[in-house]
Amino acid sequence: MELLRADLVPPLREALTSAGFTYDGVAAALGPTAHAALGRNETTPGLRRTAGGTPLETLVRLWPLQSAVDVHHAEEALPGLVDPLCAAGLLERSVGSVRARVDVRPYASDERDWWVVSDLTPGLDGTATRVGADHVLGISSASSSLAQLTVRTPVARALDLGTGCGVQSLHLTDHAGHVVATDVNRRALAMSRLNAALNEVDIDVREGSLYDPVRGEAFDLLVTNPPFVVSPGTGELLVYRDSGLPGDEMVRRVVTGAPAHLAPGGLAQVLANWVHVDGLPWEERLSGWLEGTGCDAWVVQREVADPAQSSSGSVTPATTGRPTTSSGTTRGSGGSRSRASPASGSGGSTCAGPTANRPCGSRSGRTTSSSPSAPRSASGPAGSTRSRR
Numbered sequence: 001m002e003l004l005r006a007d008l009v010p011p012l013r014e015a016l017t018s019a020g021f022t023y024d025g026v027a028a029a030l031g032p033t034a035h036a037a038l039g040r041n042e043t044t045p046g047l048r049r050t051a052g053g054t055p056l057e058t059l060v061r062l063w064p065l066q067s068a069v070d071v072h073h074a075e076e077a078l079p080g081l082v083d084p085l086c087a088a089g090l091l092e093r094s095v096g097s098v099r100a101r102v103d104v105r106p107y108a109s110d111e112r113d114w115w116v117v118s119d120l121t122p123g124l125d126g127t128a129t130r131v132g133a134d135h136v137l138g139i140s141s142a143s144s145s146l147a148q149l150t151v152r153t154p155v156a157r158a159l160d161l162g163t164g165c166g167v168q169s170l171h172l173t174d175h176a177g178h179v180v181a182t183d184v185n186r187r188a189l190a191m192s193r194l195n196a197a198l199n200e201v202d203i204d205v206r207e208g209s210l211y212d213p214v215r216g217e218a219f220d221l222l223v224t225n226p227p228f229v230v231s232p233g234t235g236e237l238l239v240y241r242d243s244g245l246p247g248d249e250m251v252r253r254v255v256t257g258a259p260a261h262l263a264p265g266g267l268a269q270v271l272a273n274w275v276h277v278d279g280l281p282w283e284e285r286l287s288g289w290l291e292g293t294g295c296d297a298w299v300v301q302r303e304v305a306d307p308a309q310s311s312s313g314s315v316t317p318a319t320t321g322r323p324t325t326s327s328g329t330t331r332g333s334g335g336s337r338s339r340a341s342p343a344s345g346s347g348g349s350t351c352a353g354p355t356a357n358r359p360c361g362s363r364s365g366r367t368t369s370s371s372p373s374a375p376r377s378a379s380g381p382a383g384s385t386r387s388r389r
């Protein structure tokens, strides 16, 4: 699956660049009030601020604000691209106007600017939006949290398991010689390929579940925030949030599979939810996952939620007991001591290395704060996104 012909990527990049469609550009065009409103999925203040018809205003209305724009304005902002983008299904045209069918969002770290293509943020202005099973999440607070707590030491090889739109991979290309990104969702793979091309970075994108696409390979750094809903794993599934496995089995497989794929001294950083089981301290349950691997883990439990508190409504009692979801961040260390930072998403999990180690140290990271479910909801922050680390 290819979302956009390769020859159209450079002119799209050129159009975004010349319009000033960057994190700072969009933030300035919106101003703080409209930017904050967009973060709450409200577009009216932003629409008021961007009525001037400049290319930047047109792109802000088209993508972050998901508004129909005048076709002449669209052609000015995206010269020669409106028809090809419509043909590719990234835009749609009706009489005299154009609107977005996928999102293009400026994203930035302290050092770098990127653009991220993903599916449209559902639920702007309270509209009821139904998303498809293969919906590709944009940058959520959980994505930012994982990006912020990832150790950014230069490494040779890094793995982004469950890459989605590829946001973790973009960060990894800054400090890893080779980045492998995997997912089971072909639409996500197509988006992460497009994002790599748009941002002129090399990402080795592969299809497959869990560690299947990297059998026999080792990595210095593994990052992942796997599907996060704790549920029986049945019923209607959205691939970005439902693993199709019961309870926290997906997280257990991620954690228990990590040691075999870590190079000596490697780290796995996992942001996830796990289940509390009556009569078994959660620390024991999680440390049991790493027994015999020779790896250490640092687990930060950020919060504990009762099933009834889960806004997804998907947290249901498991057969093993009365579960609550807990969240935090876990990471383990290989040959070196490693440090962990509190997570702000709603999850946490484990990491490992193939040699026995000392316990990890600690580091306080800057993370965004969030409610238990909001960071991982499909209607996460709608404004342009900056990630700090």
Ligand SMILES: C[S@@+](CC[C@H](N)C(=O)[O-])C[C@H]1O[C@@H](n2cnc3c(N)ncnc32)[C@H](O)[C@@H]1O
Pocket (backbone or CB within 6 Å): 137, 138, 139, 140, 142, 143, 144, 146, 161, 162, 163, 164, 165, 166, 167, 168, 182, 183, 184, 185, 188, 208, 209, 210, 224, 225, 226, 227, 228, 239, 240, 241, 242, 243
């Ligand atoms: C919560 S999203 C995280 C996306 C991205 N890493 C981020 O930081 O925003 C979880 C991702 O895991 C993918 N996924 C679901 N099941 C998977 C599996 N069995 N193996 C690999 N990836 C999977 C989903 O398609 C989705 O892209």
